Amino acid sequence: MSAETGLQEIRKLLGSSGVIDNPAEMQPYLVSWRNSWEGKTPFIARPADTVQLSEIIKICRREKIPVVPQGGNTGLVGGAVPSPQGDQLVVSLSRMNKIRALDPVGAVVTVEAGVVLQTLQDEADKAGFLFPLSMSSEGSAQIGGTISTNAGGTAVLRYGNMRELVLGLEAVLPDGEILSNLKSLPKDNTGYNLNHILVGAEGTLGIVTAATLKLFPRLNQTVTGMAAIASVEAAMELFHDFRAECAEYLSAFEVISLPALRLVVKHIPGARFPSADDAPYYVLIELGSASSSMPLRDMFEAVVSRAMDEGKLLDAVIAENSTQAQQLWSLRENASEALRKEGPGLHFDISLPLAEIAGFLQKTDPLVLAAAPKILIAPFGHIGDGNIHYNMCLPNETTAAMSQTKKRIREIVYSEVTKLHGSISAEHGIGVERKAELKLYKSPVALATMRKLKQAFDPENLMNPGKIFD
């Protein structure tokens, strides 16, 4: 036996509908979202169900065939792309896309890994519920991927990361066994919580095949506004005011810096400043409730007007209708796209303790500019979670000097983040892109413990090898 015969056996098992081997059709599975990473694979395996996947993984284990699980392939760190060597089998979960059950009494839904996030959002909505995970890739991202990467996005502030939304999991482990724990219980203290080990493991400890997820009451009213503010400290004060008065309804508290908003207005058709066009920062705030009778708008106005009186705000607008709300959201949501249109960039997905964000920017901005005077720092992000996309636009140069400069800036940023007990990857994960930095900035004890775990689950290193670890 060999990898070659194992692959033949897998092809036979899958049948023609379960195999993609035409180079053109394979291409989208082999290149990452931002085109940063590209790999090769013998073929794309598309199992029909969990039992079939279990059989495939048993063959892979026996024949030592490395496996790369893939969902919607929307990750930003190359975690779902095979290596260039061509020996890693891409296993796409996209055919396993059934919503198995929706329980309105328990407010839970059981879905397969290949369900697209937006499909789940829509199905939940039809049943009178909210599935809150939301991010710009939701039209393509699949639930299995959002679990394996512990996806974040704009609703984490209120509802938590994907981790907090998972009640039960079903997964195929590296030895091909099926771990079936699709429970819908908020309380279950029967031994180690194995679900949490698989959430955020980036497919290196097993393949998530289905999950039981929390649903929430559908929001029947939302109030969205944007405030122009003078500083990150003022944003934090405003955040504190909203938490004190209406923490329960606070669905979003996002920030966009003036440089980032200027790029949005420049590159995105129809985008314009919400109010003052020269405030250092803009904060997008949303309140939402399932109850139609709550005076959310009054609450919003009361907090904003008091903050204005106290000099915490420069200006504020509140959307009068859903179109205006969508316009405010699109300013924030298009920040990443606007920076991309401006030219080459450098992206950071950091998080910091809330109390440290202002100090971080005050200290790090000058260090970055000293290293690269022509750079434009244009941060934005989920400031209520401490998660800043500390992104930058670079001069359009591909010189060796620029490559050195980028390296130097990464060192500056990650070293400051680490000093302040922040994270070098708040929501995007490690994948291929950040594994060198993980080694540098994660504690040796944590790294050694992670390796023990990997070794225990996957002693042959066949599950998504080369991701997270070398």
Place this chain on the structure above:
Amino acid sequence: MSAETGLQEIRKLLGSSGVIDNPAEMQPYLVSWRNSWEGKTPFIARPADTVQLSEIIKICRREKIPVVPQGGNTGLVGGAVPSPQGDQLVVSLSRMNKIRALDPVGAVVTVEAGVVLQTLQDEADKAGFLFPLSMSSEGSAQIGGTISTNAGGTAVLRYGNMRELVLGLEAVLPDGEILSNLKSLPKDNTGYNLNHILVGAEGTLGIVTAATLKLFPRLNQTVTGMAAIASVEAAMELFHDFRAECAEYLSAFEVISLPALRLVVKHIPGARFPSADDAPYYVLIELGSASSSMPLRDMFEAVVSRAMDEGKLLDAVIAENSTQAQQLWSLRENASEALRKEGPGLHFDISLPLAEIAGFLQKTDPLVLAAAPKILIAPFGHIGDGNIHYNMCLPNETTAAMSQTKKRIREIVYSEVTKLHGSISAEHGIGVERKAELKLYKSPVALATMRKLKQAFDPENLMNPGKIFD
């Protein structure tokens, strides 16, 4: 070298203030809360800090001395008590009881394992925050223990289990290394989440020494009421109504059955029925908000009066002040104590999908009564979480037949729970008490995976051996 010399070395390291070896003083550390379990230990080791604990655990590893970590020793499944053989060293975290930092901007607090839960609640309150974990043992339970057992209680419905409150952890691993991850970040996707492996591991994978925990805005108003209802189905409908109208403020949704409430009224001085004295079930509901301006009482009354019109409720009272609210709470909180006063009992800490609770009781009550006609079934619990303390009063007999009957009832209950995808231990854990049942009712794949994890972390099986696993 040997265990004996290792223990001498540990005594020396700890000094006299770190050792308890007087039999009378040792006693409280050797008997479990409900006197169900008792053990022996060479002495009680009380390390002064994490570094000292690390040194102790290194000696234990070298000399193969088994270790039993202990917090407030309030667990209900014997998880913190050493074995009767006397070779297991009890390590009490009680001296490590500092609140290291409280960050009001980030709304997080960093505490050592030995801090008593109530102390933390009080300190949070003084700073204007709520630390929501709440349970009857809060005056003795220590934070390290609540983390290692993933404690639940009455506030899980709104704020989650202890697991959901932990942002960062510091722990001494079985090899004595210190895992230091006291981060306060809601978003941190840098590799495997090791914190979650230690939460709920009952001290079998390492010893939690400190944690960074979430705080919430202090509730400046609460509304508490109790409704008399005809059935569990009606309770679920009422729960649905409260979620639809004020999910954001719903702090408690607890149930107490008529037999349980009758025992409370019988045994607890001052306790009396809140309204009708013959309803099959009573539901305790609490709304709370940080905002003083929210019309919580109006909301409560509106939901209750609509439910009354629709025939979902038999009767309801709303507390007029905090004394009345406390009286309603004490009916629920004294249920366990009232059953204990009635005589010998049989306790279950199960959870079920919300949609299955009514069916479970309808099917299981008759099966239990058929097996033991003289038994009194008196359930109560956290019904909003699906967590029922399905407790029973037994006739006062200690015959062999009674022991067989208890065994039979356990089989009936756990088998029904398992069929309905419930949990045989919702919040109390496994410890010694439920490890035989864990083996019977947990899936073989899950058990094998748990063992792999244990083996990877603690290959010598020195951390709380005999707990969770044989």
